Amino acid sequence: MPNREATLATIQRELTAFARRARSKAARVHPKLSLVTYSMLDHMVETGGCRATDLACHFMLDKSTVSRQTATLERLGLMVRETDPDDHRGQILRPSEEGLRLLRDAHEQRRATYEQRLAGWADDDLERLAGYLQRYNSEG
Amino acid sequence: MPNREATLATIQRELTAFARRARSKAARVHPKLSLVTYSMLDHMVETGGCRATDLACHFMLDKSTVSRQTATLERLGLMVRETDPDDHRGQILRPSEEGLRLLRDAHEQRRATYEQRLAGWADDDLERLAGYLQRYNSEG
DNA sequence: CGGCAGAAGTTGTAGCATGCAACTGAAGAG
DNA sequence: CTCTTCAGTTGCATGCTACAACTTCTGCCG
Numbered sequence: 001m002p003n004r005e006a007t008l009a010t011i012q013r014e015l016t017a018f019a020r021r022a023r024s025k026a027a028r029v030h031p032k033l034s035l036v037t038y039s040m041l042d043h044m045v046e047t048g049g050c051r052a053t054d055l056a057c058h059f060m061l062d063k064s065t066v067s068r069q070t071a072t073l074e075r076l077g078l079m080v081r082e083t084d085p086d087d088h089r090g091q092i093l094r095p096s097e098e099g100l101r102l103l104r105d106a107h108e109q110r111r112a113t114y115e116q117r118l119a120g121w122a123d124d125d126l127e128r129l130a131g132y133l134q135r136y137n138s139e140g
Numbered sequence: 141m142p143n144r145e146a147t148l149a150t151i152q153r154e155l156t157a158f159a160r161r162a163r164s165k166a167a168r169v170h171p172k173l174s175l176v177t178y179s180m181l182d183h184m185v186e187t188g189g190c191r192a193t194d195l196a197c198h199f200m201l202d203k204s205t206v207s208r209q210t211a212t213l214e215r216l217g218l219m220v221r222e223t224d225p226d227d228h229r230g231q232i233l234r235p236s237e238e239g240l241r242l243l244r245d246a247h248e249q250r251r252a253t254y255e256q257r258l259a260g261w262a263d264d265d266l267e268r269l270a271g272y273l274q275r276y277n278s279e280g
Numbered sequence: 281c282g283g284c285a286g287a288a289g290t291t292g293t294a295g296c297a298t299g300c301a302a303c304t305g306a307a308g309a310g
Numbered sequence: 311c312t313c314t315t316c317a318g319t320t321g322c323a324t325g326c327t328a329c330a331a332c333t334t335c336t337g338c339c340g
Contacts, residue, residue: 007263007266008255011258011273014270014276016162017277018277019159022156035160036326051288051289061328064291064329087336088336091288091289111152118148121275126147129269130150133151133154136258191318193318201298202299207318208320227316229317231317231318
């Protein structure tokens with residue numbers, strides 16, 4: 001049985017390896033979208049439409065960066081904006097129909113990738129892993 | 141008991157969240173080093189001195205990118221290079237004394253971060269998580 | 281009411297990482 | 311010897327990011 005030090009080192013190493021792979025492989029979940037713009041579109045759906053400031057806060061990015069990324073999304077026809085009726089300074093950002101389609105495709109693609117990768121796993125192992133990851137992310 | 145679909149979705153979501161956090165938080169593991177340059181120095185140690193081509197292959201980067209990063213490391217006094225005696229085209233890259241010191245600091249810093257984050261975990265939970273992560277990374 | 285602080289976004293500027301392509305120098309095959 | 315291939319560097323372009331200055335609008339306080 002390995003000691004705690006070694007186990008911690010393994011977890012650290014494996015999570016780092018995962019992060020590196022995620023950045024390089026899943027960096028382009030769609031030809032037109034980077035991981036960040038994809039996540040932004042996703043966040044607009046999850047929140048039911050949000051403002052640029054929300055995105056900046058949630059992803060810890062400068063508002064100028066968000067402004068440029070949303071401009072790109074709009075130029076690609078993947079996002080629409082409407083002035084917030086309650087506060088004319090802000091805008092409500094939502095995916096367009098095409099943006100929603102693209103998001104669904106990307107979701108399905110990623111789901112299939114994970115399903116294939118975890119195909120050989122037993123159900124209870126999957127559930128334990130899911131629980132561990134939730135616990136890890138919620139702490140700290 | 142959740143179904144397999146839901147469990148897979150959870151794993152996917154949590155790993156994505158982890159990757160996003162890793163990008164923003166662990167982006168700078170040391171004031172002078174980015175995650176990439178840090179990993180490069182680390183790889184030089186693990187391999188006992190390697191060539192730029194090895195780094196490019198291992199990290200899936202263009203050789204020009206590696207060339208510039210190693211130039212930066214050398215300019216910072218963290219790395220030294222010597223012409224490969226067996227092949228005068230290549231160079232053997234190694235951390236300098238200061239590079240090794242800095243690497244040890246960074247290692248310790250990261251180890252402490254993980255230890256703190258996982259402080260409340262039972263040993264067998266840690267070992268199971270480590271095993272799951274190894275299995276996940278080794279497959280696919 | 282009128283002015284002023286603060287918030288939401290945009291744009292100018294700069295820095296950094298990265299990739300592709302063209303180039304230099306060296307090793308190895310014929 | 312010559313030609314090809316490999317290791318590495320450099321020029322150029324691109325994309326993401328931050329900081330700062332500016333615009334427009336809101337909300338508050340005198």
